[in-house]
Amino acid sequence: MRVMGKKFKFIGPLVLLLASLTILVACGGKETETVVEERIVEVEKKVEPITLKVQAAWPTTNMIYDNLVDFSERVEKMSGGRLIIEHLPGGAIVPAFEIQDATSEGVIDGGHTAMGYILGKSRAAIPLSHGPVYGMDMIDMWGWYYNGGGIELLQEWYQEELGLNIVSFPIAPAGPQALGWFAKEINTLDDIVGLKYRIYGIGNEVYGKIGVSVIQLPGAEILPALERGVLDAAEWVGGRMDLQLGFQDILKLHYTPGMHEPTTYSDLVINKDKYDSLGPDLQAIIEAAANQTAFRWWTKFAQENALAYREMVDIHGVDVRKTPDSILYEFLRVYDELVLEDAANDPFYAKVVASQKEYAGLIVPYRLSTWPAYDFAGKHYWEDEIFLK
Template sequence: MTDDTTTPVATPTPATDGAKPGIGRRKFLAGAAVAGAGAVAMPAIARAQTTTWRFQSTWPARDIFHEFAADYVKMVNEMSGGRLKLELLPAGAVVGALQMQDAVLAGALDGGHGVTAYWYGKHKAYSLFGTPPAFGWDANQFLSWFYHGGGEALYNELVNDILNLPLTGFLTGPMPTQPLGWFKDEITSAEQLQNLKYRTVGLSADLFNDMGAAVTIVGGPDIVPSMDRGLLDAAEFNNPSSDRILGFADVSKNYMLQSYHQDSECFEVIFNKQKYEALDPDLRAILRYGAYAASSDMYWKAMARYPQDLAALKEAGVKVTRTPESVLEAQLASWDRVIANASGNEQTGQFFTKVIDSQKAFVKSMGSYFFDANAPKEPAYQHFFGQG
C-alpha cells in the first residue's frame, strides 16, 4: 500500500510568442532570456514518496516480543528517512498469530514478525530455521550458521523453490534457552510428561509427542486462557518477561527453567516478495540490515529485562526450579528419534536431512573452537556471587 505525497512546485508560465506594443524586439528578447534563466535556476522540487506497509506481529500488544517487533519497525522507519513506513499491528489486528504468513501471501498484510516454527505444518524443515535441534549451540551461533554457514541459501531454497512461496525473509533476534515451562506440579522425571496436555510449537511438538505428552499448538495470546479453562495442563512460551506479562503466574506456580526442546531460537521477519523487490535497493538494504541491528539490540534488552522479571515472579510466589538432568537426557534421546523420523519422510525427508547435515557440520566445527576457547561461566559467577 503506497501513499504518494509527490507535489511538484509550479513552474513559471512560458513567455508568449510576441512582444507587447511599444516594446522593441531587442528589449523583448532580453527579457525573455532573463525569464528563461530564472526557470533554469528554479527547477520543480518534489518531496520523496512515502511507501506505507502494514506489518503485523504474531504477538499480543502487551508482550515484550511485540516490543521487539516495534524496535525493528522503529529502526527501519528512521533509517528510511520517511520513504518507507512500516505500520506495526499486534496479533489479531488483521489475522490471528498462526495465519500471519498466509495474510502476507494473500496481500492482506505486507509483512510480519514471527517465528518459523509457526509454519512447520507446511514443511517440517521450516522449524529448523527457528527451533533447530539441541546440537550444543546457542541462538547467536545458530544465526552465525544462517548468515555465514550456508543456512540462508537453504532457507531460500525451502521458501521460494520447494514451497514456491513469494516471500522474502530474514532471521533476527537470538533467544536464550527457553524454560521447560509452567506446570501444576514440579516435573522430577520424564514419566510425568505422559499424557500431559502440553502446549508448544514446531519440531518441539514432535519431541514432546515422542515423550508421551498430548501436545496442543496454540498461539501466544491463547495459552493462559487455555490453561485457565483446563484445556492445557502445562505450557511453555519463551521467557520470564513474556510469561509474566501474559499472566502465567495466575494459572500456575511451578516454573521450570532449562530445556532442550528449544535450546536456541530466533525470530523471522517476512515480506511479500513482489513488493519487497519493487523497492529501491537502499530500502531493501535497510530492511535487511535493520534485522541485523534489531538482532543485537533485542539480545541486549533481553539480558537486562529477563532477570528482573524472573525476580518479580519469585517475589509473587512462583516456585522456580531447574529441569532435572534425567529429563534433559530424555529430551536428547527424543531428538534422535524426531530427526530420524523427519529424515525418513518420503516427501520432505531429503531436504530435511540436507539442512540437518549442514547444521551438524557447522556446530561440529564451531564447537571444536567454542568449548576449548571459552572458560565456563558458572564457576566464575558462583565465585563472586554465590549460587544465584
C-alpha cells in the same frame, strides 16, 4: 533597460534557479552596466514515501511486538522517511497462521511471524527456526544463517519448496525457553510421564513419544485449563512473557531450562515483488535494520527476563528449579530419532540439518575448547545471587 541573460539549471532532485539581471542604463551618452541582483533559489523535489503494511502474528501487548516497532522506527530513520513500515497487530487483516500466505499473495506487504506456524506445510520449519540445533546458541545460530548458508536455505525453503513469493529475514531471537509451570515436583523422567502438559511444536512431539500426555492450546486458553485441572503443567516462553500471561497467580513451581527451544528465531517476511521493486538502497536498509533489531532485541529480551525472574521470586514467591538432567538428555535422544525420520522422508529437511551440523561441528567444539565456562567467572562474582534451586 533590457535583460541581458536568464538561465536555469537542473541538478539531481533539486532545481537550482539562477537569475542574473544585467541592466544597461543610458547616462550622459554612455551605457553603464550594473548588476542589480543575482539569486539562487533551491526548490526541493517532493518524494512520496513508500509504505509497507506489515502485520504481526501477536497482539501489541506481547513483548515480541516491540521487536516489530523497533524495526519500523529504524527503517524510517535510516531511509530518511522514504520507506515507512506500517506495523499492525495480530488479526488486524488476516489470522496469525495465514500471514505467510497473505504476504505471498499481496494481501499484506509483509509479516512478523514464526516459521513454526506453518509447520503443516513443511517440517523443515523446525531446524530452520528452532530445535536443539546441535549445541548452538543464539549467536551461533545467527552465524549459521549468515556464514554457514542458512539464509540462502531459508529463501530456498520459502520460494522453491513452498512456492511462496516471499523474502525472509531472521529478526527476533528468543530462548532458551523454560520447561514450564508444574502443579507438583518433578525429580526424574518418570515424574513427567502421564502428566497433562501443554507444549508447542517439536516439544509436543518429543514429549508425546516419551509418554507425556501432551496438549496443544493457544496462549489465551492455557490459564483457564490449568485452573480447571485440564492441565497439570504448561510451558509458554519463560520470564517476562510468562509473567504477562499470569502463570504466577496460579502455580508457584517453575522449572527451567527446557530443551525444546534452546534458541528460536521469528522472522520478518516481505512480498518478493514489493521487495524487488524497492531498489538496492532500500533493500540494504531493510536488511541492516533487521540485523540491528535482532541484536538489540536479544539484549533487551535478556534484560527483561532477568528482571522478570527477580520479580517472580521476590514478589510472587515462585520456586524456580533446575530441570532434571535426565529429562533433558531423554529429550535430545528422542529428538535425534525424529530428525533421522524426517531427514529420510524429506531431502530438503536433510539438506538443512546437514548444513547445520557442518557449521555447528566447526563452531561448537571451538567454543567448548577455548571459551571459559559461563559459570566460571559468573559464580566467582555472583554465586550468592543465583536463584535457581
